[in-house]
Amino acid sequence: MNLIQTPFGFANTAAEVAAGIDLTGRRAVVTGASSGIGVETARALAATGAEVTLAVRDVAAGERVAKDITATTGSTALHVAPLELTDPASVAAFTAAWEGPLHILVDNAGVMACPERYTPQGWEWQFATNHLGHFALAAGLHAALAADGAARIVVVSSTGHQISPVVFDDVNFAFRPYDPWLAYGQSKTANILFAVEATRRWAGDGITANALMPGAIYTNLQRHTGGRGSGRVPPELIKSVEQGAATSVLLATSPLLEGVGGRYFVDCNETETVDRRSGTLHGVARYALDPANAERLWTLSEALLADTEGVA
Template sequence: MITTGYGFDTTAMEVAQVADLAGRRAIVTGGASGIGVETVRALATAGAEVTIAARDVDAAQRVATSLIKATGNKRISVGKLDLSSQTSVKAFARNWDGPLHLLINNAGVMATPLTRTPEGWELQFATNHFGHFTLTLGLFNSLRAEGARVVNVSSSAHLMGAVEFDDIHYDHRPYDRWQAYGQSKTANILFGLEAGTRWASEGITMNALMPGSIATNLQRHLTQAELQERIRQSGAATTRRVKTPEQGAATTLVVATTPLLAGISGKYFEDCNEAAPATGDTHLRGVAPYAQDPEAAAQLWKVSEATLGF
């Protein structure tokens, strides 16, 4: 188990203060809101050149302008990226020029009503997994040139279920918005597990994390009553502790920068440390066994390649 000396209360800026990212280039998807903003702030403070990849370019530019002023780092820029659109993702990857040292796959959608992309894919899986899968593979040559790290922001919601390969997109089974979110977050973890197998010789590592329970725009598809009911059903009503966005971004910074993860892929972190296996008596804690299954990871990669045309 990898332990770092950090914990629940650690902030991203605390981690950034001991990280030297001078000369490093980073992309943060969803870097214009929530923990994405704090991730960009911390990376820029540590000296990185950061690109905010976001759907709303105007909002992202406002964030970039603010963070340039706050950090004194003028190398913060913006790129258009809509992860639900394969056309947008491919265009972003195609337009990237030069090496890439850190890819923070942070953006996502949560608990949406049943929505399908033009391809007929369920929106949460299409955005949270397929979008980042295409982006990461599209940036492969830039990543391999520098021995980069890919960081997938997953969630304790992965404990809600494995990837249902027989019906990923709810073509035949009743749609459950939380189950759909959960399987997309399981996919974020499995992605890193298989990447460790396939890319070990390329010098690229990929790991996943749970940022914590944070009030952000991610919950925009839920009423407060729906969110509270979900917390009650999960059994976490008496154990749930809410983090600030600054604390929520800390685990991302740890996974992106700690020397302890050099050459290591497929891990899942929470509260800045590697998570223990989930057990029945822990509420939304730990990593599920199906999210650490090499066969499921290999199957997900093959399904993703076949679906996306790689």
């Protein structure tokens, strides 16, 4: 299978990637769109003419961003809706309120290397936020995505997935000491596996899902790591937020990605599969693309959500 290559790369911005693309009449949801690369992802999609819903924890912040996007793009087709990914009731309320088809879902929200914390359901916080909440969101929006016939799901993962596979027998750190980076790595692997299985499972509906590494960008995501992520990235590899949103926007909009799913992209191009940590921001671990792992994660995710229905 040939790797997908595009005319874009490390330095391109979201606006450059979306230039010339007309998504008038299309509808998009971007989670975590009140800060960081989520803002620029939503801005670039709005500039194409798409109707964009900012799904955010902080509605007031989301409203401020929506006004700013209108001011810079001229688009008034912006909506702000509350979404707390760690709360199944919040996710259910969001999906229940959605009407009509959905063309693009960008799973952008996330947390990184946070202190040990668990939801009322007993889910580890990073796994719950980065994977389970988005899994429930996509499942709840499945009918809306299927109604389009060619919908795309974009999942923001990370090179951090190379830190850890999904430890299926202990995703919630019940039997091993909590480690913030192992938890982060596991959740980011889960993001990629979700894209693999969603593409396979929903192929008949024309839904495709791809995952990506946005690059090293200093945003509020690094609030638990001193503001500099892992601290190991050379300065010349740090991106602006506009550059960081480019790969998400490419996967959401580019004609080159029509019918393509279950893949992982870095710097606007599909990256190689690796069997050991690459030591760079490129490469996708073989375990993160493994179909058996992807199906197992889907089954586990469904079970976790089903077992805790009704838990406050």
